[in-house]
Amino acid sequence: MTLLLLKPSTVLATTGAESSDSFPLQRFLDLEIEGISLSTLPEDIPVILEAAGYFQRENSTFIKQVPLAGGRKLLYLIEVEDTPRHRSITYLRAESSGRNKNLVEKNRPVPDNEAVWAKTIYELVCLQVRDEIKKARACKPLTDWEIRFGEGSFLRISANAGAQVDASGASTTLGITYFKQ
Secondary structure (H helix, E strand, O other), X not given: OOOOOOOOOOOOOOOOOEOOOOOOHHHHHOOOEOOEOOOOOOOOHHHHHHHOOOEEEOXXXXXXXXXXHHHOEEEEEEEEEEOOOEEEEXXXXXXXXXXXXXXXXXXXXXXXXXXXXXXXXXXXXXXXXXXXXXXHOOOOOOOOOEEEOHHHOOEEOEOOEEXXXXXXXXXXXXXXEEEOO
16 A cells, blocks of 8 residues: 655645734644654654554654454554754554455544544644634534544644644544744
8 A cells, every 4th residue: 555645735834824922832732643742852752652553664754554354454654754944743544455345434433542633633723713714724523533624634723833634434644743933
């Protein structure tokens, strides 16, 4: 299975961005995905992710695979990037192909751990903002089987922050980025 991981883009950089004064930046920096946050020390990240069952592939990519029936696998990928311009964490969960290709149950809930992470990001992006910003960010109503905003694309939500949430029972993509100034 080929995984496509999209890097944060500035194309949607101004979609519903808030002023730096109103955005809770420290709360954003402390959001955890799989035990790490944007404020986690770089040297601690591999230790935390390896303890969670991930193996490091390349410098910034961590992968975990869980076998499923029919030769399928659940693939988890975390990419951590720290450059002079930004620091980001991207999380992806997807099912690989196998011998037994069952249809995905339509209303299968988002796994509990991912729902916690996605709802926390969603709250900052969609619930603590004015209605016109919520509309500009295309915030979909929360359900047990889907948590999504921005049509699943990366959005710049403040001068220093960007986020992506596209979570469902079938697959999840989460991303948080801190833009350094």
